Amino acid sequence: MILRLAFRSLMARALTVGMTVLAIALSVALFLGVEKLRTGAKASFADTISGTDLIVGARSGSVQLLLYSVFRIGNVTNNVTWESYQDIAARPQVDWIVPISLGDSHRQFRVMGTTPAFFERYKYRGGRSLTFGAGQSLDDLYDTVIGADVAEALGYALDDPIVVSHGLASFSDHDDQPFRVAGILEKTGTPVDRTVIVGLEAIEAIHVDWKGAAKRPGQTTPVEEIRQMDLTPTAITAALIGTKSRLDIFGLQRWINTYRQEPLLAVLPGVALQELWQIVGVAERALIGVSAMVVVTALLGMMAMILSSLNERRREMAIWRAMGARPRTILGLLVLEAVLMAATGALLGALLLYAGLALARPAIDAAFGLWLPIDPPSGREAFTLAVVIGAAALSSLLPALRAYRLSLADGMMVRT
């Protein structure tokens, strides 16, 4: 009965109550949405590379190594010599090793030289392999496999010619040696989508006539001649390593990190990802803080709304008192009202989130390669909703206590 009356009372003030509930709903949807994005981004981030036990590069920072070798962000400061690479590859713990050579670009996308083994060894999202949406792996020297985003952004199809540019932002093209699109990868949501992959030898081939950053003037070695040359590289950028046993990882890492001929660095991708996420995490926490403040604002709005309604409801409270309600019941009634509003708002917010998610999911996936799962609310989300409702009850205590005092003083007669 009391619950029904509280509900009726709210319905009688439908407009202000509706606004308050809407504010709570939007803030809850925002908070849960940010939370959803955050966990989604974190999961997709952690899923960027898996199945690789160690990443090796020239000695720098582990985050930097991860950034350029996996995310293709930032510049490579130093290379790993081919001799060192072979030394590492010869270690008994090494099950497989895939070299990576970076430095060139095609339009806004990075070009990566590697071996065909890359397509077997690179795993993402908990062990998923790269699959070809069209065409096949590298075969000819001038074959290239492009990521899904590259194909889409530049409108490439199989067998289209591609000219690789020297460096990352230069106007000098390797236009004497065009590549052919041999394969297009399925979308993965990883940086591979934004990569143009060529053979390791091809990287050597296009630089035959180059010395440093400039092309040697006057010389153009014919393609036929290049095909006959020994295209073993002198240096690579980094390498992905799989060990025979997980127990070998640390031994091999120590061996590489103390390699005397050249300063090298080996990192565990999982650990480096974690470190990187900690840096990104500051922004993440700030985002959560802001959306939490929005929830707090909505609850403050509700508190103000209840407070301002008290004066016109003194008559109503006097009726309750006359019927035998204690001041405590009046207090409970107002808290109940707040809880009803917050619960409605929280539920509505969750619904809004799911509706928004269902609508925006394809767009988010297309734009950011972020596939947000639509799961039933997790325990954490249920907990968040409970906290919002609890906070509403708590914040309603201020107006409720005021109502308590008013109804104590007024009794059955409203004195104004």
Add this chain to the structure above:
Amino acid sequence: MEKPALSLSDVTFAWPGKGGFSLSCPAFTVAQGERVLLLGASGSGKSTLLSLICGIVAAESGQVSVAGTELGSLSAGQRDRFRGEAIGVIFQQFNLLPYASVADNILLPLSFAPKRRDRAEGAMEAEALCRALDLPDGIMDQRAERLSVGQQQRVAVARALIGAPPLIVADEPASALDASTQERFLDLMFAQVAQAGSSLLMVSHDARLGARFDRVVEIDNILQAQKVAV
């Protein structure tokens, strides 16, 4: 000997704070089933007296008993419960929760008074009272704010009488009505109070109503009220 529905003896009370209002009531009794009209202008201390009788405030000294229960022996919360059980209250106007249905308004006091709820026959009794008070059929589900003032006052009577509490306190219940409906309203109210066997204590400034009552009491004769000097 039957216990009186209401008895006050040697009661003193002062509102807290400076410039407060204080009163004393040496003796006042309403017998069971008796109908008493209390005549007094506003400012005569009637609100304070009603608050004392209904247990909203406690007397500083002396005794206030309703249906044999000494209110001074109860805590504030117990007095609230007791009010729900033993007293039906009718105000001058704005008696009802505007957003609630007539049925909910009538049944509201029962949710604070388990014994009275056991006595009452719930919605059936509420409906019977509405019919007896000449309220139209199908009014039970209407929202109280849709009703005319006269209808609202009659619903308030039904609410006060449900479960037949021993004492009905009515504070100028007819003064918001125009003269023609006043008579009719009082007829209906008296009939139902008699039916329930409750005592009626009605406060008014209108001496013409006196004929209907067993006894008419000038409030100044039982109450000494004064402003406390600052």
